[in-house]
Amino acid sequence: MKKTLILCIALVCFCCLLVFAEGSAEPKSKPASSPSSLSEPVTIQLLHTYGEGSKKAARDDWFVKFAEKFPNIKLEATRYSLDQANQKLLAAVAAGTPPDAVSNHYYYFTRYANEGLLEPLDPYFAKDGIDPKSTFFPSALEISTFNGTLYTVPQFIYSRALLYNKDLFKQAGLDPNEPPKTLEELVAYAQKITRWDGSSLDTAGFQFPRPDEKEHMVNFFIMLVWGQGGDIFNADRSKVTFDSPAGIRALQFYADLANKYKVSNLTFGAGAQSAQKPFGRGKAGMIVAGNFDLVFMRETSKDINFGAALLPPFAGGKPASLVDGFGLAMLKTSKHKDAVWQLLKFTAGEPAQRSFAVLSSNFPALRSAANDPYFDNDPEMQVFKKSMDVGRAIPPVHDWTEIQDILANAISSALNGSTAPDVALKTAALKVNTEVLR
Amino acid sequence: MIPLMRRKEITASYLFLLPALVLLIVFYIVPTLYAFIISFTEYSVLKPPKWNGGVNYIRILTSSTFLQATLNTVVYSLYFIPGIILVSFIIATFLQEFGGRWSGPLLTAFYVPRMTSMVVASFIWLWMYQPDSGLLNSILKFFHLPPQQWIYSTTTVLPSVALVTIWKDFGYTTVLLVAGMQSIQTELYEAARIDGANRWQSFWRITVPLLKPVTLLVVVKTFIDSFRAFTQIFVMTKGGPANASSTIVHQIYVTGFNYLRLGEASAMSFVLLVLLMIAFIPYIRMLRAESDV
Numbered sequence: 001m002k003k004t005l006i007l008c009i010a011l012v013c014f015c016c017l018l019v020f021a022e023g024s025a026e027p028k029s030k031p032a033s034s035p036s037s038l039s040e041p042v043t044i045q046l047l048h049t050y051g052e053g054s055k056k057a058a059r060d061d062w063f064v065k066f067a068e069k070f071p072n073i074k075l076e077a078t079r080y081s082l083d084q085a086n087q088k089l090l091a092a093v094a095a096g097t098p099p100d101a102v103s104n105h106y107y108y109f110t111r112y113a114n115e116g117l118l119e120p121l122d123p124y125f126a127k128d129g130i131d132p133k134s135t136f137f138p139s140a141l142e143i144s145t146f147n148g149t150l151y152t153v154p155q156f157i158y159s160r161a162l163l164y165n166k167d168l169f170k171q172a173g174l175d176p177n178e179p180p181k182t183l184e185e186l187v188a189y190a191q192k193i194t195r196w197d198g199s200s201l202d203t204a205g206f207q208f209p210r211p212d213e214k215e216h217m218v219n220f221f222i223m224l225v226w227g228q229g230g231d232i233f234n235a236d237r238s239k240v241t242f243d244s245p246a247g248i249r250a251l252q253f254y255a256d257l258a259n260k261y262k263v264s265n266l267t268f269g270a271g272a273q274s275a276q277k278p279f280g281r282g283k284a285g286m287i288v289a290g291n292f293d294l295v296f297m298r299e300t301s302k303d304i305n306f307g308a309a310l311l312p313p314f315a316g317g318k319p320a321s322l323v324d325g326f327g328l329a330m331l332k333t334s335k336h337k338d339a340v341w342q343l344l345k346f347t348a349g350e351p352a353q354r355s356f357a358v359l360s361s362n363f364p365a366l367r368s369a370a371n372d373p374y375f376d377n378d379p380e381m382q383v384f385k386k387s388m389d390v391g392r393a394i395p396p397v398h399d400w401t402e403i404q405d406i407l408a409n410a411i412s413s414a415l416n417g418s419t420a421p422d423v424a425l426k427t428a429a430l431k432v433n434t435e436v437l438r
Numbered sequence: 439m440i441p442l443m444r445r446k447e448i449t450a451s452y453l454f455l456l457p458a459l460v461l462l463i464v465f466y467i468v469p470t471l472y473a474f475i476i477s478f479t480e481y482s483v484l485k486p487p488k489w490n491g492g493v494n495y496i497r498i499l500t501s502s503t504f505l506q507a508t509l510n511t512v513v514y515s516l517y518f519i520p521g522i523i524l525v526s527f528i529i530a531t532f533l534q535e536f537g538g539r540w541s542g543p544l545l546t547a548f549y550v551p552r553m554t555s556m557v558v559a560s561f562i563w564l565w566m567y568q569p570d571s572g573l574l575n576s577i578l579k580f581f582h583l584p585p586q587q588w589i590y591s592t593t594t595v596l597p598s599v600a601l602v603t604i605w606k607d608f609g610y611t612t613v614l615l616v617a618g619m620q621s622i623q624t625e626l627y628e629a630a631r632i633d634g635a636n637r638w639q640s641f642w643r644i645t646v647p648l649l650k651p652v653t654l655l656v657v658v659k660t661f662i663d664s665f666r667a668f669t670q671i672f673v674m675t676k677g678g679p680a681n682a683s684s685t686i687v688h689q690i691y692v693t694g695f696n697y698l699r700l701g702e703a704s705a706m707s708f709v710l711l712v713l714l715m716i717a718f719i720p721y722i723r724m725l726r727a728e729s730d731v
Binding site for chain 2: 402412
């Protein structure tokens with residue numbers, strides 16, 4: 001009886017393993033439906049991350065306009081937070097129930113493209129006579145392309161600049177209409193604005209990104225490198241070069257902000273949300289922010305009199321900004337590719353690009369939509385628009401998440417003084433070049 | 439030859455076991471076997487697994503990140519285990535000696551954090567740990583003491599996270615210790631009193647030795663829990679600052695879901711299993727020695 005039982009258990013285990021193995025086999029790509037099928041109702045599923053703040057209004061407008069134009073295409077949209085969306089997509093793919101389309105930050109798409117999950121879009125653009133190079137901004141196109149193939153339709157892009165509190169400038173005896181033009185000036189201004197209450201920081205002259213703001217911290221470091229003409233990857237992206245003299249100088253400066261000039265500290269504002277953040281409470285003279293922050297500032301911190309300027313470079317350098325964006329992709333496994341392409345094409349064109357960007361305080365990826373008066377009449381948005389001209393995107397590299405983590409740890413250890421900047425960066429670069437980019 | 443009635447009893451027993459057995463096989467044994475198989479593959483979920491031998495294990499054991507995560511887990515355990523045992527012992531002794539009719543309600547109150555989810559507890563403590571306006575630094579400021587960085591410093595992050603887990607779980611370990619103390623015969627304490635032993639001597643010579651089995655159970659359970667620490671780290675620190683709070687389970691999550699290397703993440707989980715088994719060898723030997731006696 002015991003032997004029979006053991007044999008039965010082993011047989012059940014084997015059968016279950018077979019089922020698992022079959023379930024994890026590559027999902028078969030279904031052929032696209034015929035062009036004439038769009039006259040019949042079809043439902044497509046979209047996984048997206050738009051649900052908070054300004055993007056909620058932009059999302060609702062996008063869905064309504066799409067439904068008006070394509071009444072036969074029913075969009076079943078499911079929203080997850082940025083952290084969850086990736087996991088939910090992986091779980092859906094593993095379960096054999098992937099959505100037809102995904103909208104997310106471009107960092108994720110490089111991974112999906114690398115794993116063969118996404119449908120290449122070049123043939124679709126070519127079939128409809130659309131030239132992506134002349135249609136989209138170069139940085140928007142760059143973040144949508146992986147290994148020379150276009151995988152996503154860029155939905156919107158955004159950049160970074162310096163926001164400064166004009167009232168704190170006045171109180172410190174500085175001209176509120178003259179933001180710093182070099183990083184050296186920024187330090188001098190910040191030191192005049194900084195206030196301490198005993199051993200506690202009351203007002204930060206320049207609130208730099210903290211170690212718990214990992215992505216923000218890495219982006220700031222990268223802008224400091226780019227401002228000196230340096231780079232974080234070599235030409236073919238086979239190695240990282242953030243341990244170059246430009247990188248070491250950038251990190252030394254960053255660490256000096258905390259440890260030498262003491263214009264902020266590593267925990268100032270930690271845990272604060274929205275209006276509680278120091279800049280929103282008038283407790284920070286300057287911050288590096290994205291154009292999307294303008295929406296929050298205007299809604300929750302109306303009494304803060306602030307201005308925008310390009311993040312200044314070191315003396316003799318050129319201003320730099322970091323461009324980011326969100327895109328919309330089609331999954332290879334979709335059974336309704338033509339319908340999904342209609343969604344992608346609609347999202348890439350007017351009026352979707354214009355209204356999404358204006359409603360969410362972002363920039364359209366579509367060149368023609370950037371001529372909206374909203375971008376030229378708003379003084380702060382004008383600055384962010386200018387920052388697009390000096391803006392670059394982090395190249396889409398499918399290991400970027402891991403590289404970012406390693407770089408963030410190096411920056412963090414230099415900021416808290418436990419490792420010298422050059423040692424931190426060289427150790428991190430060696431780890432990335434030998435363990436990640438092999 | 440087994441008599442018919444006996445065979446019918448045996449068959450009935452197995453049939454009663456069958457539903458639980460099926461659940462155990464489908465939800466525990468098979469996934470574990472599958473995880474073991476994919477630990478020898480390159481697997482991202484988005485593509486079928488590709489066999490790569492023991493490369494994942496070599497990569498893990500030579501990875502400075504994984505080694506740091508292992509060290510962090512050990513350090514976290516060294517804060518958590520003695521901390522929770524000490525706190526539970528003190529409270530259990532207090533309740534036993536002085537609780538009286540308030541023991542029950544107090545024990546219930548101490549158990550309440552255990553019933554909250556770790557996610558909720560982590561968010562509450564995240565607010566309390568805020569360096570500028572959090573409750574803890576506000577209290578320190580009130581007493582003119584210097585503010586602390588808590589989870590925002592590489593040196594204080596692990597004890598700060600351990601404190602959260604201690605707060606959440608000490609009720610459970612206290613209940614176990616109280617139950618153990620209540621099972622000790624009162625005649626032993628009476629005899630000790632007659633012999634002239636004071637409270638402290640009774641505690642050390644009677645309570646502590648006779649609580650050994652329960653204490654060991656508590657140590658084993660807290661040891662397992664400390665090596666499984668993840669939720670509080672994911673919510674409060676994301677493994678930072680500078681990977682100072684990244685534990686083995688956190689690394690498993692990051693490697694599997696952020697880096698899309700599920701094969702390597704599976705391998706990490708089996709390395710964790712081996713580490714736990716090695717740590718349990720002394721305990722198993724002790725149990726065997728006690729059962730031989």
